[in-house]
Amino acid sequence: MPIKPMLFFGYDIxxxxxxxxxAFIVGYQAYRAHTITRKKSFLALExxxxxxxxxxLADSILSYAAILSRVSHFLGIGYLAYFISxxxxxxxxxxxxxxxxxxxxxAVPAIVPIMRYGALSESILLVLxxxxxxxxMINLLMDRSLNKFLISIAFASIFLSHLCFMIQAxxxxxxxVIGHILRFIGFMMFAVSIIRVVKTG
Amino acid sequence: MKPYRSRLKIILDILTAxxxxxxxxxxxxxxxxxxxxxxMKYLKxxxxxxxxxxxxxxxxxxxxxxxxxxxxxxxxxxxxxxxxRF
Numbered sequence: 001m002p003i004k005p006m007l008f009f010g011y012d013i014x015x016x017x018x019x020x021x022x023a024f025i026v027g028y029q030a031y032r033a034h035t036i037t038r039k040k041s042f043l044a045l046e047x048x049x050x051x052x053x054x055x056x057l058a059d060s061i062l063s064y065a066a067i068l069s070r071v072s073h074f075l076g077i078g079y080l081a082y083f084i085s086x087x088x089x090x091x092x093x094x095x096x097x098x099x100x101x102x103x104x105x106x107a108v109p110a111i112v113p114i115m116r117y118g119a120l121s122e123s124i125l126l127v128l129x130x131x132x133x134x135x136x137m138i139n140l141l142m143d144r145s146l147n148k149f150l151i152s153i154a155f156a157s158i159f160l161s162h163l164c165f166m167i168q169a170x171x172x173x174x175x176x177v178i179g180h181i182l183r184f185i186g187f188m189m190f191a192v193s194i195i196r197v198v199k200t201g
Numbered sequence: 202m203k204p205y206r207s208r209l210k211i212i213l214d215i216l217t218a219x220x221x222x223x224x225x226x227x228x229x230x231x232x233x234x235x236x237x238x239x240x241m242k243y244l245k246x247x248x249x250x251x252x253x254x255x256x257x258x259x260x261x262x263x264x265x266x267x268x269x270x271x272x273x274x275x276x277x278x279x280x281x282x283x284x285x286r287f
Contacts, residue, residue: 033276036269037209041285042276100285139284147282197278200271 010067012180016060019187023053023089026190029197041100048092055085083121090128097135122166126159133159150193157186210287211235213277215243216262216270219253224260 027049034042062078065071133155140148164179206214211233218232230240244260247253252266262270280287 029275029279032272033279036272037276037287039209039280039285042279045283045285096283096285136284142284145281147278148284151282151284193282197275197282200274200278 012177013060013063013067015180015184016056016063019184020053020056020060022187022191022194023049023056026194027053029194039100041096044092044096044099048089048094048096050089051085051092052089055082055089058082058085083125086125087128090125090132094128094132094135097132119166119169122162122169126162126166129155129159129162147193147196150189150196154186154189154193157182157189161186207287209273210277211243212247213270213273215240215247216252216266216273219260220262220267220270225258226260229260 027046030042030046030049033039034046058081059078062074062081066074066078133152136148136152136155140152161179161181161183164175164182168175168179214233215229215235218229222228222232226237226240229244230237233240235243244253247266248255251263252269253260254263255261277287279285
């Protein structure tokens, strides 16, 4: 039985909101690491997660505003903010790996949210996060640890979520729900990993 | 070929040695795996930054040094999780 995205609307806002909070925590931990080490890769990671968090937060707040005000334009603006902010965020996260490897020697109708996840925009995000996911998998294969595993699963889940968002824009609307759940799982993996990092010492 | 060890990693090893082992030079040398001259250079720098203090030939972490070590350990864990070099 296919999942009806209409029934899911509202939960996606909550999941986006929690995910943005997790993204800000990861950004904050990267900021602390940058302050102490002065490594540019941490700075790029920090900014990457902050931009990703801003995108998710803007999307959730504006979607909520659309429900309250019944002004559907908020959904479009929210997705635009999400897309721009996320593309910058992913580019910065990808940049953090490049810096590390190369540069340093050292109640709105449910149809609306379905339409707003565009195939082209999601495919751009898919490519960016795909490269990051592959890089994290390579890191895991080279030196296995639980934290690396969690980060790899997180990026892989987010990659799959964008794949779902992209496909659902063309067909299979149910994938919107699965995409949101996968993205949420991804950010929860970041949360678990960050809790493990913070507990160090 | 010996794996490359960054300056940060060396400082982390020295501070960990002082914190977990005794603060005697011989123990730090063993733990940090450095030559005597290089270790003394690092210790001098850490003393200047008030991260460690010397009492009767033994080194101890200061409050500032202990906090720095904790932050450095977290940064190392984060770098390890994301697969960054540290």
